[in-house]
Amino acid sequence: MIENNDIKERAALVSVGVKTLLAVGKLVAGLMSGSLALLSEAANNIGDIAIVCFSFVAIRIANKPADDTHHYGHAKVETLAALAQTGFLLGLAVYIFATAVNRLMTGYVNVVPGTLAFGVLIVSIIVDISRWYSLNKIAKETRSEALAADALNFASDIVASTFALLGLLAVHFGFWQGDSIGALGVAVFIGIAGFNLARRTINALTDAAPPGLTESISAAALRVPGVIGVDSLRLRPVGANVLGDIAIRVPRTLPQDGVTAIKGNVSAAIAATHPDVELTVETTPVALDDESVVERLLLIAAKRHVAIHHVIVQQVCGKIALSCDIEVDGTMPLGQAHSIASGLEAEARKELGSDVEIDTHIEPLEPHELAGEDAPEDTRDAIAAALSAAASGGIEDIHNVRARKTASGLVVNYHCRADPRTSVAVVHQAVDALEHKVREEFPAIARLVGHAEPLR
Incomplete structure (x- = not known):
């Protein structure tokens, strides 16, 4: 970004120098020849110098970062510079047009085109083409409104200088109105350039989205x-x-x-x-059309920060019948817990329809944190052996058995494996049967958590 800012500032400064040299040359040649077209071009360039200087200042201001009063930065200042150029171009076009028409109506005007006049215009066209190409490229790369306006200004100068050159050639071959007609061409083209620039500038100031x-x-x-x-x-x-x-x-x-x-x-x-x-x-x-009833109920519970599980959905005589377990703090009074359950049920009816039948079972939420310590190795090994002996229904390879003593009893975690093609429901049923057998053998187990993995 900083590099772009430097490029834009250098381009603006070069434009100031070029415009100054061209303006001086056209002014001298215009005064010596009496050519309105040349003087108009000189006035155009002199005005351009002031505008380009303004553009340079605008670019410096636009480069300032956002602050407390300009939350989006100062980039719009460049657009204001382009607006100033628009006003100058349109005003200059009107003035030149009026002067040219007045000359044509009042009669013969002595215009003496010399070598200096032709030379200045030819050099001006060459320089303007070079600057237009350079500025247009930089403006596109840096997306600078001010430099884009400068490029358009140089483009208008190319055509305007061409009209002035053709007018002087006409005078040279005896058609005295050629200079005024050339000036009219200059005015018309400057006006067109001003109109195009005005349209772009107004779009930027009115926040028009770029096409497409x-x-x-x-x-x-x-x-x-x-x-x-x-x-x-x-x-x-x-x-x-x-x-x-x-x-x-x-x-x-x-x-x-x-x-x-x-x-x-x-x-x-x-x-x-x-x-x-x-x-x-x-x-x-x-909501998506393919949302299931369970997904919708889980979403309702999540929004209300209620933990639910064991959701059962039934279709009874064309109506939906729902049941689920709600977990609440075990120390919570029943009245408060019932209010939570009733709120969930009411929200479910609002979402799924007033005729939905829903029943909730309130149960205490098991504590998430229990202080514990590893159980003796012989206890762990005995539980591991019992798990391996009781494994059935496709459950194999009992491993990674851990047993910890807590205030609530033993908490046992283990991993097992099953055929990856077996459904989750079948695996869950087999794991439940396995854990039921082991807990009968070890009544001190308060929690038995099995993690099923696919067979390798």
Whole structure:
């Protein structure tokens, strides 16, 4: 960014020097020849010098970072510089046009085109072409409104100088009105350039989105997995960048970290195709048509910070019948726990329909933290042997057995393996049967946690 700023400032300074030399040359040649077209070009260049100086100052100001009063930075100052150039071009066009018409109406004007006049115009055209190409390239690379305006100004000078040259050639061959007609051509083209610059500047000042950018950004966002749709997209050009916000729809069943990941992926996708665009990504959770009743109930519980499990869904005579277990703090009074359960049930009916039958079973939440210590090795080994002996129903390879003593009793963790093609329901049933047998043999076990893995 700093390198771009230096490039823009150097380009503006070079433009000042070039414009100054051309203005002096055209002014001298215009006064010596009496050519309105040359004098008009000199006036155009003299005005350009003031405008380019203003552009240079504007670029310096636009490079300042954001502060407490300009939260988006100062890049709009460049657009104001372009607006000033617009006003100058249009005003100059009107003046030259009026003067040329007056000359044509009042009669013969003595214009003596000499070698200096022709030489200045030819050199001016060559220099203007070089500066237009250079500034246009830099303006596109740095996305500078002020330099783009300067490039357009040099482009108008090329055509204007060409009209002036043709007018002087006409005078040289005896057509005295040629100079005034050439000046009219200069005025018309300057006016056209001013109009085009005015349109671009007004679009920038009124925050008009660059053509095609809205569709391109929306398409990039929709290609990100998890994005269901784009609700809104607002863009506003600020100097070389485009700022704004985009609102996307995502499945409401996603966890918070999933939503955060999608937002990051959308930002990355937009940056990959449009590095100069900075958007705030907002999300709206929406229900999908293929959401199951269980997913919808789990989402309701998650929003209410209620832990539920063992959800059963039944279709009874065309109605939905739900039941689930709710876990609450074991020390909580029943009245408070019942209010939590009733709130969950009411929200479920609101979501699934008033005729939904729902029953909740309240049970104490087991403590998440228990102080403990490793049980004696012989106890652990005995439990491990019992687990291995009781394994059946496809459960194999009991390993990584750990046993800890806690205030609530023994807590035993172990790993086992089963055929990876076996369903979760079948594996769970076999593990439950295994643990039931072991707990009968070791009644001191308060919790037995088995982790099933696929056979290698």
